[in-house]
Amino acid sequence: MSITSDLLKEINLDDFVVLDLETTGLDPTSDYIIEIGALRFYDGEECESFNTLVKPDISVPDFITKLTGISDKDVEKAPQIENVLDELLRFIEDSPLIGHQINFDAAFIEYRLRSRVRDFSNWENEAQRFQYLSNLRMDTLFLARIFLPFLPRFRLSSVATHFGIDLEKAHRAIDDARATGNIFLQLIERSVACDSKILRQIVRLLYRNSARVKYFFQPILDYKQKHNIEFTSAGLPEDLAYFQKHYNIIGESDYHIDEIDAELAPEPISIERILQYLSHQGDLAHVIANFEEREQQKEMASLIAQSFNSSEFHVMEAGTGTGKSMAYLLPAVEWAVRNRNQRERVLISTNTKNLQEQLFFKDIPTVFAIADSSFKAVLLKGKSNYLCLDKWKATLIDMDQRLSLQERTRILPLMLWAEQTQTGDIAENTGFQLNQNWGLWSKLIAENNYCPGRMCKFYDECFLIKARSNARQADIVVVNHSLLFSDLVTDNTILGDYHNLVIDEAHNLEKVAGDYLGIRFNWWTFRNVYHKLYEEEPRQAGSLVQLEYRLSQANLKDSGSERIQKQISRIKTESNGFKVAIQKFFAELTPKLRNKYQNQRQEGHEETKIRYFRNFRYFSELYDTIEDLKVTMINCKRRLSELLNIYNDLSADSFQFQDQIHRELISIETDLTNLIESFEFCLKAEMEDWVYWLELPLKKESNDISFNAVPLNIAELLKKILYDRLYMAVFTSATLAVNESFDYYKNRVGLNLVESISVKSTLLGSPFDYQNQILFAISDFMDDPRNEKFGSQLTELIKEIHKNIPTGMLVLFTNYALLNYIYEQLKLHFESEKILLLAQGKSGSRTSIINQFREYKDSILFGTDSFWEGVDVPGEALELLLITKLPFDVPSEPIIAAKLDQIKKLGGNPFLEYSVPEAIIKFRQGFGRLIRHKNDFGAVIVCDNRLSRMQYGKQFIDSLPVKAGIYKDRKKLYADISKWFANK
Numbered sequence: 002m003s004i005t006s007d008l009l010k011e012i013n014l015d016d017f018v019v020l021d022l023e024t025t026g027l028d029p030t031s032d033y034i035i036e037i038g039a040l041r042f043y044d045g046e047e048c049e050s051f052n053t054l055v056k057p058d059i060s061v062p063d064f065i066t067k068l069t070g071i072s073d074k075d076v077e078k079a080p081q082i083e084n085v086l087d088e089l090l091r092f093i094e095d096s097p098l099i100g101h102q103i104n105f106d107a108a109f110i111e112y113r114l115r116s117r118v119r120d121f122s123n124w125e126n127e128a129q130r131f132q133y134l135s136n137l138r139m140d141t142l143f144l145a146r147i148f149l150p151f152l153p154r155f156r157l158s159s160v161a162t163h164f165g166i167d168l169e170k171a172h173r174a175i176d177d178a179r180a181t182g183n184i185f186l187q188l189i190e191r192s193v194a195c196d197s198k199i200l201r202q203i204v205r206l207l208y209r210n211s212a213r214v215k216y217f218f219q220p221i222l223d224y225k226q227k228h229n230i231e232f233t234s235a236g237l238p239e240d241l242a243y244f245q246k247h248y249n250i251i252g253e254s255d256y257h258i259d260e261i262d263a264e265l266a267p268e269p270i271s272i273e274r275i276l277q278y279l280s281h282q283g284d285l286a287h288v289i290a291n292f293e294e295r296e297q298q299k300e301m302a303s304l305i306a307q308s309f310n311s312s313e314f315h316v317m318e319a320g321t322g323t324g325k326s327m328a329y330l331l332p333a334v335e336w337a338v339r340n341r342n343q344r345e346r347v348l349i350s351t352n353t354k355n356l357q358e359q360l361f362f363k364d365i366p367t368v369f370a371i372a373d374s375s376f377k378a379v380l381l382k383g384k385s386n387y388l389c390l391d392k393w394k395a396t397l398i399d400m401d402q403r404l405s406l407q408e409r410t411r412i413l414p415l416m417l418w419a420e421q422t423q424t425g426d427i428a429e430n431t432g433f434q435l436n437q438n439w440g441l442w443s444k445l446i447a448e449n450n451y452c453p454g455r456m457c458k459f460y461d462e463c464f465l466i467k468a469r470s471n472a473r474q475a476d477i478v479v480v481n482h483s484l485l486f487s488d489l490v491t492d493n494t495i496l497g498d499y500h501n502l503v504i505d506e507a508h509n510l511e512k513v514a515g516d517y518l519g520i521r522f523n524w525w526t527f528r529n530v531y532h533k534l535y536e537e538e539p540r541q542a543g544s545l546v547q548l549e550y551r552l553s554q555a556n557l558k559d560s561g562s563e564r565i566q567k568q569i570s571r572i573k574t575e576s577n578g579f580k581v582a583i584q585k586f587f588a589e590l591t592p593k594l595r596n597k598y599q600n601q602r603q604e605g606h607e608e609t610k611i612r613y614f615r616n617f618r619y620f621s622e623l624y625d626t627i628e629d630l631k632v633t634m635i636n637c638k639r640r641l642s643e644l645l646n647i648y649n650d651l652s653a654d655s656f657q658f659q660d661q662i663h664r665e666l667i668s669i670e671t672d673l674t675n676l677i678e679s680f681e682f683c684l685k686a687e688m689e690d691w692v693y694w695l696e697l698p699l700k701k702e703s704n705d706i707s708f709n710a711v712p713l714n715i716a717e718l719l720k721k722i723l724y725d726r727l728y729m730a731v732f733t734s735a736t737l738a739v740n741e742s743f744d745y746y747k748n749r750v751g752l753n754l755v756e757s758i759s760v761k762s763t764l765l766g767s768p769f770d771y772q773n774q775i776l777f778a779i780s781d782f783m784d785d786p787r788n789e790k791f792g793s794q795l796t797e798l799i800k801e802i803h804k805n806i807p808t809g810m811l812v813l814f815t816n817y818a819l820l821n822y823i824y825e826q827l828k829l830h831f832e833s834e835k836i837l838l839l840a841q842g843k844s845g846s847r848t849s850i851i852n853q854f855r856e857y858k859d860s861i862l863f864g865t866d867s868f869w870e871g872v873d874v875p876g877e878a879l880e881l882l883l884i885t886k887l888p889f890d891v892p893s894e895p896i897i898a899a900k901l902d903q904i905k906k907l908g909g910n911p912f913l914e915y916s917v918p919e920a921i922i923k924f925r926q927g928f929g930r931l932i933r934h935k936n937d938f939g940a941v942i943v944c945d946n947r948l949s950r951m952q953y954g955k956q957f958i959d960s961l962p963v964k965a966g967i968y969k970d971r972k973k974l975y976a977d978i979s980k981w982f983a984n985k
Contacts, residue, residue, distance in 0.1 A: 004186050006044035011227075012220035014189065016043050017097045017139075021178040022106045023069050025057055029112040033057030034082055035071050038174025039092055042182050051092040052175040054079035063835025067857055069172045082113050097137040097216070101157045101181045110134050137216055141184050146432030147203070148191040150418030153431055160184050192221050197231055199416050202397060206409045206416075249424045250471055251365055255375035258341055258474075267343055269310040270335040274373070275302050278331050284371035285327065293935075297765045301328035304763055305731055309336040309501070314730045314760040316507075316746065318737040320767025320962070321929055325733055326364045329503050330477075331372075336501065337476035338374045348478050348499050350485045352506035352513065353871065354382070354428070357481045365477065378477040380426075381468055381496075383484045388415075388425040389447040390459035395661050396445060402547055405540075408441050415445075425464025451668040453660070473497045482509060486517035489722050500728040507732040508922060511715055511749050515896070518718055519691075519711035520679045524704060527583045530676060534641070534669050535576040544665040545569050545576070547658065555656035565651075568644045575637040582630040587704040589626055591697070593619050594706070599697055609697040612895035615686045627684065634680070638673045641666065683708045690714050694895030713899055716751030724755050736925040738764055740956055745918040771963040774932050776940040776981045778966045778974055781949045786886045792819065795885060795944055796826045798971075799861070802881065802942065803836070805979050807859045810881035811872070813927045814865045815888050817842060824863055831861065841865055854878060870926040873933055880939035880982075882931045887945045887957065888923040889916055917953050921960050928961055938985050940978050 009015040019040045026032030034055045041049040054071070056079040066072045089110070100106050104127075114133035115121055123129040131138075145152065145160050152163055161168040161180045164187045170176040192200070200222045207214045225231070278284045279302055281294035301319055308315045309332055319325040333347040351357045361380040369376065396403045396412075404412065414432035419425075427435055427442060435442055447465060460466060472478045478496070482504075488495040504510060535543040549569055552562055597619075599609045613620075620627060648663055686693045690713050698705045712718060724730070732752070739745045743762040747753045752760050780798065784790045803810055814820040824840045831838040837860035839850045847867060854862045855878045864872070869888065890897045901911035931939050948954040949967045958965045968974040 004045050004190050008193070008224060009045055009189075011224050012189075013216065014097065014220075015045075016041070017099050017182075017185075018042075018093050018136075019099045019178045019182040019185070020093070020103065020106050020110075021100060021174045021181060022109055023065075023071060023172065023174050024109060025059060025062055025065055027105075029108045032109075033059060034109050034113075035061060035065070035076055036069070036174040037085065037089060038176070038178040039089065040175070040178045040182055041092070041096070042186075045186055047179065047182065049092070050175060051089060053085055055085060056081050062832075064837045064853075064857060064860075066835075067837075071173075083117075086110070086113055093136060095136060097139055098134075099139050099141065099181060099185045101141045101160070101177070101184070103138045103140045107131065107134055107138055137212060139185070139213075139217060141181055141188060143213075144188045144192070145184070146414040146434075148188055148195065148417060150414060150421065150430050150432055155432060157181065157184075189221070192218070193225060193230065195417060196420065197222060197225055199420060200225070202416060203413060206400060206404075206413065208409075249361070249380040249426060249468065250377065250475075251361075251369055251379075252375050252377040252476075253471070256377035256474065256476070261342055261344060265343055267336075267340045267345055270306050270332060270339060272303050272306045272310075275306045275331050275335065278302075278371065279327070285367070288367055288370050293768075295322075295324055295768045297768055298324040298328045301325060301733075301763075301765055302331055304761075305329050305503075306332040306335070308731060308761070309333075309729055312728045312758065314724075314727075314752065314755060314758055315732070316737060316743050316752065316760070316762040317731060317733045317765060318743075318763070319733055319735060319765045320769070321735050321933060322768045322935065323765060325505070326360060327368070329505070329731055329733065330360075330364055330368050333477060333501070333503060334368055334372055334376050338372075338376050341476060344498075345501060346476055346478060346499060347501040347503065348480060348485070348496065349503045349505065350480050350482050352482050352509040354481055355871075356506065357382075357479055358428070361479050365479070376476040377471075377474070378479065379468070379472045379475040380479050381472040381484065382426065382428075382481070383487055384465050385443075385446050386426050386428060387447070387465040387468065388419060388422070388427065388445055389452075390425075390462055390464070391457055391661065392445050392447070393419055394459070395658060399547075399658060402550060403444065404441075411438050411441055422464075424468065426468075448668045448672075450671045451664045453664060469495060482506075482513040483517065486513055490517055498726075500726070502723075502727055502729070503731045504733070506734055507750075508734040508736050508746075508926070510719075510732070514715050514719060514750075515711045518715065519709065520682060521707060521709050522676065522679055522683075523707035524583065524587050526676060527579075530669060530672050531576050531579050531583070531637075533665070533672075534637070535573050536580075537573075537577060543576075544662055544669060545572060547665075548662050551656040551658055551662065562651075562655075564647050565644065568640065568647060572637065572640045572644060575633065575640050579630075579633040579637045582626075582633040584704075586623065586626050586630050587706060589623055590619060591704040591706055593622070594695065594697055595701075610694050610893075610895050611697070612692065612694045612893075612898055613686060614693070617686065620684055631677070631680070634673065634677050638670065638677065641670050641673065645670065680708075683710050686710075688712075692896050692899035709895070711896055713903060716749065716754060719751040720754040724751065724758075728758075735767075735929055736922050738960075739918040739921050740959060767962060769932055769935060769962075771932065774938045775963045776966070776978060777961065777963045778940065778942045778968055778978070779946070779949045780942060780944050780971075780974060781946050781967050781969045782971050782974075783944055783946055785947065786945050792822050792826075795819075796823055798942075798944065799823065799827060799883065800830060801971075801975060802883070802978070803859075803861060805975050806881060806940070806982050807836075808880040808939075808982075809854065809858055809874070809878040810861045810883065811854075811868070811874070811879055811930060812861065812863050812883040813869055813885060813888075813930075814863060815886045816891075817865055819885065820863050820865055836861060839863065841868060869923055869930075872930050874930070875933040875937055879931065880937075882928070882939065882941045884924070884927055884941065884943045885945070887920050887943075887947060888927065889920045892916070913953070917956060921957055924957055925960055940981065942974075942978075 006015060019042065021038045022034050023036040024032050024034050035057050036054050037051065039051040040047050054076050056076045061071060061073050061076065098107060108130065111131050111134045115124065120132070123132070141160070142155055145155055149160070149163065152159065157177055157180060158168050158171045161184060164184060166180050166183050168176060168180045200218055204214050204218050204222060207218065209215070209219065276299055279294065279299050286292040297319065301317060301323060304315060304317065305328065307313070319328070329349070333349065337345055337347045349360065351360065357380065361378065365378045369378070400409060414430060418430045422429060427433060454460065457463065480496070484495065533543055535545040548565070552565065594611060598611050645666060648666070651659070653659070683693060691710050692713055693710050696707045696709065737743060737746045741764055747760065783794045783798070799812060820840060824838070824843060828838060837853065837857045839854055839860060840863040841847070841850065844850050850862060851872060851874065854860050855874055858877050892898060892901060900915055904911040904914050928941060931937070931941055948957055966977070
């Protein structure tokens with residue numbers, strides 16, 4: 002149905018004002034309005050406008066000018082905010098205010114109104130912030146997150162594009178207001194189209210006295226009931242399109258097994274056919290625009306096909322631009338389909354979810370379109386990614402007991418999605434903002450020992466069970482390294498048996514293995530256990546409170562109920578004691594460690610890691626406190642076990658949610674058992690082939706120390722739990738070799754221990770013309786990076802390089818200390834030059850920083866550890882790459898120190914056998930950030946003179962595909978770079 006004036010009148014939205022502001026920044030207390038756009042809509046049509054530039058009290062920042070097109074010159078003669086505020090208020094009157102993130106815009110107006118009378122009372126309390134601008138406010142972002150659950154982005158431009166609304170002049174106030182008004186009308190239509198059952202649930206969640214309910218959801222629900230409208234087809238085509246995009250199975254209907262015959266020898270695949278796919282006139286060329294035949298890709302695909310046929314392991318370095326995904330997907334699909342009756346499915350594991358989803362939603366559909374035979378592919382993730390229907394339904398029925406006031410609002414983006422999703426995979430629902438709502442999401446996923454399996458009434462609908470079942474009956478299963486190792490440590494209960502494995506981003510294999518085969522816990526691990534069991538403040542919460550409430554509602558008279566009540570009281574006492582003991586332990590341990598190990602003057606993001614051994618002094622000093630903590634944990638577990646024994650004596654269905662609460666308590670008991678064992682293991686630190694360390698938190702006021710223990714024999718463990726079960730495996734990445742040899746990598750991940758299967762290795766290189774695409778320079782004229790003058794020299798170099806070549810620059814650091822120092826030295830300089838300077842830890846999330854870096858072509862980005870890999874910025878947004886130092890691991894880092902000690906004990910040279918090879922691999926990862934496409938070009942400048950002066954530096958230089966220019970003169974470097982860019 003379409004929006005009519007009658008509908009708008011009935012829901013009291015026939016007259017509303019849309020507001021949008023452009024500002025100098027995000028903080029109403031220190032930033033300024035530079036443009037106001039307001040539109041009045043009457044009966045669904047735009048009828049009046051208010052639009053003006055505003056002169057701020059500061060210069061318009063350059064990045065704001067680039068974003069909006071509004072410069073200092075534009076606002077020079079504009080009125081100040083005080084001169085337009087009353088006119089704006091007269092335009093708005095008492096109409097509802099609509100906006101995309103309306104509270105952001107309204108807060109700027111409210112602050113100016115408060116400034117007039119110098120009344121800033123309750124300003125920091127967002128619930129009581131709006132004292133002078135008292136209009137009803139409705140947020141299109143809030144509504145879009147609810148009614149468009151499959152939309153990948155929720156910026157105004159993205160929502161406008163979804164509805165086909167023209168927004169040619171984005172980030173200009175009146176144009177943004179116009180788009181927002183039309184989006185609001187579309188969202189009203191969507192809300193009327195929504196199933197009334199979902200609207201009722203939203204009303205229940207928000208309470209009837211909520212302004213959102215009173216003035217939006219309830220009027221729409223009343224309108225639907227009055228006109229007997231249950232739901233309409235509005236948006237159905239778009240929703241169906243999103244279902245197809247987000248359905249985590251490809252080719253489900255085409256999967257059939259005639260007869261399983263594991264004894265039959267596998268049928269080899271045709272290498273010639275694989276090569277035909279990849280030829281310049283082959284199948285791929287017909288479905289991929291501008292497809293190029295690449296010899297490296299063909300060689301890689303041919304070798305992988307041979308590895309399948311011969312049952313081999315193969316380590317393959319494939320440089321950027323090779324097209325390795327297609328090179329392994331085509332043979333994998335051919336092998337799995339030809340040998341389906343022998344259950345020869347292929348697992349493909351990636352390090353990141355981004356690559357996992359790129360493979361599944363981009364590359365595999367391409368292969369599906371051209372493959373000789375249909376195949377079934379499944380995207381599988383860990384259980385924490387999937388909605389548990391049992392917990393979801395229980396939460397909606399029991400929302401008063403299970404959700405806080407804030408959670409009742411935050412859960413709304415799940416409402417429509419939960420009804421529509423085919424997968425239950427929360428990655429579909431960007432509107433929920435998982436990274437900000439992990440605590441809430443954790444209440445809605447199946448935990449260890451919670452799931453009752455086939456006994457669950459939602460078993461046949463269970464998203465996790467369906468995903469795992471489909472993965473076991475598939476040709477291709479795409480997982481990530483985390484899930485791969487989660488499966489290995491649980492004896493393959495997730496993935497089942499498999500014999501063929503492709504590991505992409507294989508340079509991360511050892512690290513991920515250490516993370517999952519080791520132990521890690523912190524204050525929050527303890528807190529989560531007692532919080533789930535029983536928490537007294539700020540309000541009573543936990544499974545015991547649930548149980549107590551349900552028992553009171555059931556009015557049971559039998560002795561079992563009385564025994565449970567007494568046991569609940571005992572556990573509450575133990576849980577409170579557990580909480581006090583935990584707080585005491587961490588409160589006593591933290592200052593001792595800080596005083597001994599942490600630089601009190603140190604600021605920023607450097608963690609303090611403390612390796613310890615058996616009979617660690619600070620555990621001995623806290624002996625009594627530790628013993629008290631152990632006793633409280635053991636008592637808590639004992640009381641909980643006693644409660645579960647009593648629980649088993651109750652008759653079924655004695656009270657509501659009896660089964661769910663029982664399973665929650667079993668899950669908590671398991672968590673508590675594991676925590677007791679882990680705590681004991683780490684305190685004793687008795688295993689000589691493990692490394693133990695503590696990490697002090699970044700925030701000085703925090704007591705959240707983390708305990709870590711990792712086995713040192715990762716290579717042996719990988720051989721035992723992974724390689725021994727495989728017939729075929731491929732290990733591939735852009736960086737695996739050191740000095741064109743794979744020996745170092747094979748030794749680190751245990752491939753040198755494999756005896757029953759042939760392990761081959763191939764260095765494929767890259768199709769890029771690095772000699773013509775990259776100028777590689779070493780600034781030999783700078784001091785050693787360990788010299789105190791290095792920081793000021795680096796500051797000057799960055800300033801001068803960008804002055805000579807004003808283009809996108811990525812500067813890679815090896816630690817936050819130097820990054821923060823250089824950032825503070827250059828911040829004012831680049832602000833005055835109107836150059837956007839972005840820094841990890843300073844300028845927002847990693848994703849936000851990279852997006853801004855892509856958008857502003859002459860910006861500068863400072864990044865450390867995580868920016869050395871996974872950053873993909875092709876084109877002119879990144880044409881200068883500065884590597885400040887060679888990325889040697891800090892030798893005092895506990896796990897690094899342990900590995901170095903291990904090599905030394907065996908009579909080796911730790912620096913040459915471990916430190917240099919590890920640094921070379923990371924150095925090559927950083928170097929690879931620059932050239933991402935055959936048309937890219939740029940300069941790489943390494944500021945570490947050890948590269949040119951130390952003997953081991955030659956190994957770094959020889960590991961790169963381009964010759965190095967060693968510059969002993971600063972001016973010569975500037976001149977050559979300028980000349981090189983001019984020629985390009």
